[in-house]
Amino acid sequence: MSAVDDLTFDDIFDAFEFEEDGPPAKPVEPKSEDVSFDDYEPRFPNARTDLRCGDCGAPMEARPSKYGCFYGCTRWPDCKGTHGARLDGTPLGTPADKATREARIRAHYVFDKVWKEGIRNRRDAYRWMREAMGLSASQAHISRFDLDQCDHLMALVFESFPSLHTRHSRLIWEQAYDDD
Numbered sequence: 001m002s003a004v005d006d007l008t009f010d011d012i013f014d015a016f017e018f019e020e021d022g023p024p025a026k027p028v029e030p031k032s033e034d035v036s037f038d039d040y041e042p043r044f045p046n047a048r049t050d051l052r053c054g055d056c057g058a059p060m061e062a063r064p065s066k067y068g069c070f071y072g073c074t075r076w077p078d079c080k081g082t083h084g085a086r087l088d089g090t091p092l093g094t095p096a097d098k099a100t101r102e103a104r105i106r107a108h109y110v111f112d113k114v115w116k117e118g119i120r121n122r123r124d125a126y127r128w129m130r131e132a133m134g135l136s137a138s139q140a141h142i143s144r145f146d147l148d149q150c151d152h153l154m155a156l157v158f159e160s161f162p163s164l165h166t167r168h169s170r171l172i173w174e175q176a177y178d179d180d
């Protein structure tokens with residue numbers, strides 16, 4: 001069992017959350033079995049068609065689910081690649097391969113401790129991240145980070161906020177550098 005398996009749904013969900021845009025809209029479900037998402041017009045007004053699967057590179061398309069919209073690989077069922085979206089079809093961040101997705105979850109988990117444990121408030125924590133990593137506001141989303149950026153962010157958090165370097169954080173941290 002990896003440290004990532006210990007993360008709650010909230011931790012994983014947070015990994016796809018945008019700081020600037022606020023949390024994703026609450027999913028709505030059809031009122032009855034007779035009403036499908038096909039009845040909502042337009043279905044996903046902001047859906048994109050240029051998204052590529054993070055696992056295999058094939059195009060992705062916006063699809064309805066009971067939780068709203070998500071992007072699925074057009075090679076399904078051969079490829080199970082998926083990517084999160086808002087209800088209007090706006091993709092959440094950039095599709096990534098499995099290793100990058102897991103690194104984003106670890107980086108988010110570690111970074112979120114900065115504000116969840118009250119060392120900085122959330123806004124200041126994101127400002128600190130932008131300055132420490134030299135990112136613009138639009139770049140400072142963990143959901144858009146690549147693997148190196150995720151590792152860099154975790155290193156900076158532990159360096160700048162040593163109190164967060166607890167045993168549990170270290171496990172996640174070490175796993176980031178000890179990938180199979």
Ligand SMILES: [Zn+2]
Nearest residue numbers: 053056073079
């Ligand atoms: Zn795919």
